[in-house]
Amino acid sequence: MVDLTAAQLMLHQMVREFSEKEIRPNDMAIDQQRFFVNGIYQKLIDNGFLGLMLPEQYGGAGFDAIATAQTIYDLAVGNASVAVTLEGHYKTLDQLLKYGQPSLLERYLPSANQRIFAFSMTEPSGGSDHSTLGSTAVRQGENWVLNGNKIMITNGGLAEVYCVLVKTAPEEFSVFLIDQNMPGFKFGKRENFLGLTGTPIAEIFMENIVVPADHLLGKVGQGHEIGDSAHADARILMGAVAAGIIEHELEIAVAYAYQRKSGQFRLTELQAIQRKLADIALAKETTTLLYQEAAALKQQRRPYAEVAAMAKTHGSRQAVRAGDDALQILAGYGYSLDYPVEHLIRDARALEIAEGTVEKMRGEITKLEVATRI
Numbered sequence: 396m397v398d399l400t401a402a403q404l405m406l407h408q409m410v411r412e413f414s415e416k417e418i419r420p421n422d423m424a425i426d427q428q429r430f431f432v433n434g435i436y437q438k439l440i441d442n443g444f445l446g447l448m449l450p451e452q453y454g455g456a457g458f459d460a461i462a463t464a465q466t467i468y469d470l471a472v473g474n475a476s477v478a479v480t481l482e483g484h485y486k487t488l489d490q491l492l493k494y495g496q497p498s499l500l501e502r503y504l505p506s507a508n509q510r511i512f513a514f515s516m517t518e519p520s521g522g523s524d525h526s527t528l529g530s531t532a533v534r535q536g537e538n539w540v541l542n543g544n545k546i547m548i549t550n551g552g553l554a555e556v557y558c559v560l561v562k563t564a565p566e567e568f569s570v571f572l573i574d575q576n577m578p579g580f581k582f583g584k585r586e587n588f589l590g591l592t593g594t595p596i597a598e599i600f601m602e603n604i605v606v607p608a609d610h611l612l613g614k615v616g617q618g619h620e621i622g623d624s625a626h627a628d629a630r631i632l633m634g635a636v637a638a639g640i641i642e643h644e645l646e647i648a649v650a651y652a653y654q655r656k657s658g659q660f661r662l663t664e665l666q667a668i669q670r671k672l673a674d675i676a677l678a679k680e681t682t683t684l685l686y687q688e689a690a691a692l693k694q695q696r697r698p699y700a701e702v703a704a705m706a707k708t709h710g711s712r713q714a715v716r717a718g719d720d721a722l723q724i725l726a727g728y729g730y731s732l733d734y735p736v737e738h739l740i741r742d743a744r745a746l747e748i749a750e751g752t753v754e755k756m757r758g759e760i761t762k763l764e765v766a767t768r769i
């Protein structure tokens with residue numbers, strides 16, 4: 396566990412209290428109703444969550460990478476969908492701060508503590524291999540004209556501003572910012588996903604959307620680099636979501652195993668159950684260490700993509716496995732839709748796919764290991 400500064404610790408306590416009071420009591424309802432019930436979304440805005448890592452010059456609180464990841468963890472302990480909505484928002488703001496032109500940032504970022512931003516890469520042709528993307532941006536005088544279709548976008552429909560990866564030439568990719576008020580912007584269907592059901596994940600269409608030149612992030616042709624950077628930032632936060640889910644699973648499993656008796660023994664006294672509880676606790680600790688290490692590397696401006704990929708690869712599998720152990724401890728109740736364990740497994744399963752599949756990340760981790768060792 397990294398040592399938190401006084402400011403990070405205060406934020407952590409405030410977020411944890413918010414998560415326990417406002418989010419956890421709604422956890423089952425969020426999953427079942429596929430919606431942020433009881434005004435949770437508005438409460439996130441009112442409590443400053445959208446602007447948490449936004450620099451103060453744009454009206455945000457200016458918190459650093461460690462505090463941001465810790466916040467995502469604390470929210471995920473309450474409900475993973477809420478945490479993933481902010482994960483999608485924060486990773487998009489990160490890319491704007493890294494690659495956005497000053498005139499664009501001045502126009503858009505002051506609104507980012509009131510409205511959600513999203514990052515769109517995936518298309519029907521595939522999410523792992525961006526060379527197959529069909530969306531385009533064509534230069535017309537001072538402007539660019541965008542066309543295409545993006546799917547499975549976290550916060551699709553909820554977000555008002557989108558960064559989109561498109562082709563600017565047959566082998567050239569670039570990222571542009573568009574917003575929902577632009578003529579030609581349309582929302583498509585909401586994905587009918589298995590888990591993270593509170594987070595809206597949806598498709599968008601671009602039909603001759605015209606944007607000024609300063610809506611280009613970075614330079615023409617820098618699209619892959621920006622996409623990779625978005626993934627690296629997102630994977631730290633997805634590691635934090637995984638750790639939060641595991642903490643929730645551990646809490647449920649320990650409480651149940653302690654109060655449930657088999658004959659004269661509490662379940663916590665049975666070796667077979669102890670093994671599962673210890674494995675869940677171990678999963679939480681290793682996942683926490685990995686996402687915190689990645690966040691600390693990012694904060695120190697050292698390379699963090701590999702550890703971020705490890706945090707998500709390791710954490711997502713551990714969260715599924717720990718959920719399975721928790722389900723087994725609760726046995727019949729664990730298998731019931733009336734108890735939360737089953738939805739924690741469904742939520743965790745999404746983390747093995749979103750922000751890069753675990754297969755693709757293992758390829759990236761191997762590439763980085765080979766590059767540094769051979």
Ligand SMILES: Cc1cc2nc3c(=O)[nH]c(=O)nc-3n(C[C@H](O)[C@H](O)[C@H](O)COP(=O)(O)OP(=O)(O)OC[C@H]3O[C@@H](n4cnc5c(N)ncnc54)[C@H](O)[C@@H]3O)c2cc1C
Nearest residue numbers: 514515516517521522523547548549745749750752754755
């Ligand atoms: C909950 C959720 C949220 C999402 N949010 C977003 C979002 O905000 N923005 C966005 O752009 N997308 C988002 N996505 C889409 C996600 O990024 C893609 O689903 C993912 O990149 C995989 O793409 P695909 O589904 O097209 O599978 P494919 O790329 O078709 O992959 C199919 C299978 O082949 C394997 N595979 C493919 N290529 C390789 C490779 N090079 N090495 C090893 N194995 C490989 C994959 O691991 C997978 O098992 C989200 C998805 C989910 C589930």
